[in-house]
Amino acid sequence: EAGVAQSPRYKIIEKRQSVAFWCNPISGHATLYWYQQILGQGPKLLIQFQNNGVVDDSQLPKDRFSAERLKGVDSTLKIQPAKLEDSAVYLCASSFDGYTFGSGTRLTVV
Amino acid sequence: AQSVSQHNHHVILSEAASLELGCNYSYGGTVNLFWYVQYPGQHLQLLLKYFSGDPLVKGIKGFEAEFIKSKFSFNLRKPSVQWSDTAEYFCAVNDGGGSQGNLIFGKGTKLSVKP
Numbered sequence: 005e006a007g008v009a010q011s012p013r014y015k016i017i018e019k020r021q022s023v024a025f026w027c028n029p030i031s032g033h034a035t036l037y038w039y040q041q042i043l044g045q046g047p048k049l050l051i052q053f054q055n056n057g058v059v060d061d062s063q064l065p066k067d068r069f070s071a072e073r074l075k076g077v078d079s080t081l082k083i084q085p086a087k088l089e090d091s092a093v094y095l096c097a098s099s100f101d102g103y104t105f106g107s108g109t110r111l112t113v114v
Numbered sequence: 115a116q117s118v119s120q121h122n123h124h125v126i127l128s129e130a131a132s133l134e135l136g137c138n139y140s141y142g143g144t145v146n147l148f149w150y151v152q153y154p155g156q157h158l159q160l161l162l163k164y165f166s167g168d169p170l171v172k173g174i175k176g177f178e179a180e181f182i183k184s185k186f187s188f189n190l191r192k193p194s195v196q197w198s199d200t201a202e203y204f205c206a207v208n209d210g211g212g213s214q215g216n217l218i219f220g221k222g223t224k225l226s227v228k229p
Binding site: 007008035037044045047048049052060095097100101102106108 | 150156158
């Protein structure tokens with residue numbers, strides 16, 4: 005079974021720039037999550053989708069972060085404008101009868 | 115709000131030593147508990163999980179964990195570690211949603227095994 009695909013693997017941007025991450029979950033997994041993992045901490049949920057609807061975005065900084073899953077499959081997470089404290093690994097996961105995580109996108113904001 | 119505490123930030127062991135990593139959670143209701151491992155440069159992988167039943171759970175690669183409800187604990191153990199176990203280990207909990215719902219993670223424990 006193919007895993008959760010994420011791109012890009014690495015991204016370096018300057019503060020105040022915008023950036024977008026892409027996630028392709030496992031086929032048939034209705035639930036998709038975006039997590040933020042800051043160095044030295046565990047992953048923290050940003051947003052959870054069920055098909056193309058948002059289940060939980062209570063921890064998403066909505067003034068700068070946005071996410072969509074238009075057709076209930078792929079998802080994009082955007083940050084605009086980025087801040088230094090957004091430097092982290094952004095993990096996508098999907099679940100059906102178990103959680104599967106992608107390899108993440110490591111974002112460095114300079 | 116739920117939280118997960120992992121007591122050790124960095125553990126250094128020699129090969130063949132026994133391992134126990136602590137995990138405590140703060141939630142009084144039904145919980146599902148997980149241990150994940152993250153090898154350098156790789157994605158999070160499930161080691162084991164507890165939903166219900168026997169509180170002693172066996173996972174992959176010789177790992178096991180014991181759910182002690184009275185202590186709100188789910189400690190990870192391995193009798194004899196190998197150099198290849200060098201990785202970061204995360205304990206996680208959700209509010210009983212099985213394999214659905216937000217996973218709350220601990221901060222992780224980095225394990226270094228010396229050959």
